[in-house]
Amino acid sequence: MSQDLLVTPLHALHIEMGAKMVPFAGYDMPVQYALGVRKEHLHCREHAGLFDVSHMGQVRLHGAGAAKAIEALVPVDIIDLPEGKQRYAFFTNEQGGILDDLMVTNFGDHLFVVVNAACKEQDIAHIQAHLPADVELEIIEDRALLALQGPKAADVLVRLNPAVSDMVFMDATKIELLGVECYVSRSGYTGEDGYEISVPNDKAEALARELLAFSEVEWIGLGARDSLRLECGLCLYGHDIDTTTTPVEASLLWGISKARRADGERAGGFPGANLVLEQIKTKDVARKRVGLLGQSKAPVREGSKLFDAADNEIGIVTSGTFGPSKGSPVAMAYVKTDCAVIGTEIFAEVRGKKLPMTVEKMPFVPQRYYRG
Template sequence: MSPDLLHTPLYALHQELGARLVPFAGYAMPVQYPAGLMAEHQHTRSAASLFDVSHMGQLRLVGEGADRALETLIPMDVLGLGVDKQRYGLLLNDAGGIRDDLMFVRRADDLFIIVNGACKVADIAHIQAGIGDQCTVEPLPDRGLLALQGPQAVTALARVLPGVEKLVFMSGLACTWQGADLYVTRSGYTGEDGFEISVPAAQTEALARALLAQPEVKPAGLGARNSLRLEAGLCLYGNDLDESTTPIEAALNWSIQKVRRSGGERAGGFPGADVVLGQLDGRRPLTRKRVGLIAQERIPVREHTALQAPDGTPLGEVCSGLLSPDLDRPIAMAYLPPEHAAIGSTVHALVRGKAVPMQVVAMPFVPQRYVR
């Protein structure tokens, strides 16, 4: 482990719990604990797991024009978002490529944004440069972020923070715990019901210990987080999304609300709008599309595995792939030409020289269980 790696507020607790730490987004992060990835994955599906996601970037936009300003950077409806409501967002470049994906919430006196850890420095600089003259852009480096995920997360968290059981998916609540100001959203990255909790760095370990003391809760690392999010059909920035990929290629059309689309009263006005809206309404044909794949043989298919048509024509490569713990079959996501992207189509993954048949399937691979 490089001494240059950053530590989250839970670094000492991870060591105490026997985590295997790996470099991730510039931090020393737990990839798994002694129980192992498979046990952590299944515990999240059946009970509740606590993930340290404090490497993520947190910031707030303050000022009367903050919502209108944010709309100039993302193709989402910010003005129409209610107080304590959360939405998925995309920062785009001038070609319509995805700089990062994020979550944002309208709180009583600000817009609270969470961006990916590996992109946070660039994201904050981009947001500051783009709208810093229209509102105050305030990074929040002194806060931790915990994700409590699983069907029993609400039972465990409600003992510690009464009232969270009233939240529904993509809504939030400001509360206090032992004098610390928290913000809780009913959201997550596993496909399960769950919560993300923003907490002052100084209180993060104490809150984590209080949650781990609940009988339903065990710690989980990056390995289980990755297998859970892939089964849920969720994108990982850097694997499935990047600056050369548009929201429409990534099959994220649903994230662009009607008011920001062609013909809407606030249509366009964001970077890459001509490209994105052109792909959305068919004026610009798509050359590729993100799809889900299931292997027809029990041979794991990892990211960067080459894909080809049955006749040997190169089609691209896998962007995320693993052996699904729930399905016990290899699953993957990839970008394919539209003529090969229809549900039921067959492509071949080249694994150590062997052509492994894979079928295009609808996502998510495992049903999502959000509380709406």
């Protein structure tokens, strides 16, 4: 392992459990365990998977103006975010591009924000640069982050604290697990029901071991995390979304609150709003993010060029793998807007061959978030 790589509080446990470690976002992270990527993926879909996501950035924002300050940076309502609720958001730049996507939770006395590992330093600097004097940003360095995902996740976690059964998708609360206060949200990055748990560093290993002691739970590495999120149509920052893609091009209109794109006093008010709102109004974008389903068994990887039936180059794959649950190759791509129609046949260039794919509605497999 390179001396330059950071480690999470669970690093020693990953090594003990036989994980294959790889560099990821500056950290030494587990890409897979003894089960292997495919079996880990299927185990999470059928039972419950445990993920170490402690490489993500966690911050608290204190002060009465915190919600207003964050709302000025994202096309999402934060001011009216109810206490005990979490919301997906993304930072935009002046060109309407996406700087990062993030989760914002209102815990009443503060906002709790989780950002992507690869972007956390720039995100924290971006927030800090736009905060008024009465808002304090606190970087959380003493807490790990675990995700427990899958149809059995609730059955497992309820044994540690029955209160989690009352939560629905995007609820968040502070509760005790193994006698220590944790921040728990009913959310995740797999399309399955599940929870994300912020736990003090010195209690993270004990909590992980307790969860792994249940027969339903297995460690899941980055490999299966990627195939799980891709099957469920969830973007990976730096691949499917970045500073050059707007939310409209990225098919993320659902991530822009209605009040921020309708006429009224709350409309706009975020970086790049004029461009984004004009794209929403006119639907005039040159490309769109789409889902692609392979018609052969060969996976189509990121960077593969895409062609129409007349052999014109029309786009590029941004994420691609074989979907173990779907039973076929799945991919996300940006294609010319007139090709972004469900059912359109597109050809991906793989090792000199043109493999047929079909534009498919995402998610490729049903999302199973618990909404009550």
